[in-house]
Amino acid sequence: MGLFGNEEKHHQEVREDTKEKAKQLAPAAVATHLAFAVGGFLLAKVVKSLGGRSVGGGKRHPGAYLFTLRFNFATVDDRDAWFKKFKILAEYVAENEPTTLAYEAATSEDDPLEVLVYERYVDKDALKDIHEKSTEYLRMKDEIKSEGIEYANIVTQAYYEQDLGFMETKF
Incomplete structure (x- = not known):
């Protein structure tokens, strides 16, 4: 028993609450990561469709x-x-x-x-x-x-x- 008598019970409630929140947030985290991955893929497609115009070492144009x-x-x-x-x-x-x-x-x-x-x-x-x-x-x-x-x-x-x-x- 702790100094105030109910610390263990309180810590158990916090752990359970944290686990529940993590379960609720997990789909959102997965969706966010998926959105970034899809966004990056689509951005690469757009850059390629524009002839490779990109910042920082994009497609070369010999004889430009x-x-x-x-x-x-x-x-x-x-x-x-x-x-x-x-x-x-x-x-x-x-x-x-x-x-x-x-x-x-x-x-x-x-x-x-x-x-x-x-x-x-x-x-x-x-x-x-x-x-x-x-x-x-x-x-x-x-x-x-x-x-x-x-x-x-x-x-x-x-x-x-x-x-x-x-x-x-x-x-």
């Missing part, structure tokens, strides 16, 4: 086509107005152009008016026949012109990947 554009904007206001247009286009590209592997804008460390756009496609046709003919891309070009968004110059360059390095590390 890279296209860069370097803009020098007239003013910070022009640059910021262009960024607003680019953001809309980038969201469209992510949702509607599965052959576009990367589509990113970056500002120069040394010149706030200089912007580099980095585009990566499975091949040149993905740029010429899909991206550059999309209604959203053409709309952006028209809006930039009609709104008077100015840049001093633009330099473009195209490349083919040699599949010698990596784009992202696996983590």
Whole structure:
């Protein structure tokens, strides 16, 4: 008998209550684990159906086509107005152009008016026949012109990947 006289009875009740709760929760735990397993399987299927587009060491694309554009904007206001247009286009590209592997804008460390756009496609046709003919891309070009968004110059360059390095590390 314990100090208070009924500890053993109390501990027995707690053990029985704990066992009962464990029995009630077991199906939920199994269901949760099953849901995660099925979810992971389905996610892998979706990634594969998108041509392997994934984060952290996804499918390689030997010979991918890279296209860069370097803009020098007239003013910070022009640059910021262009960024607003680019953001809309980038969201469209992510949702509607599965052959576009990367589509990113970056500002120069040394010149706030200089912007580099980095585009990566499975091949040149993905740029010429899909991206550059999309209604959203053409709309952006028209809006930039009609709104008077100015840049001093633009330099473009195209490349083919040699599949010698990596784009992202696996983590």
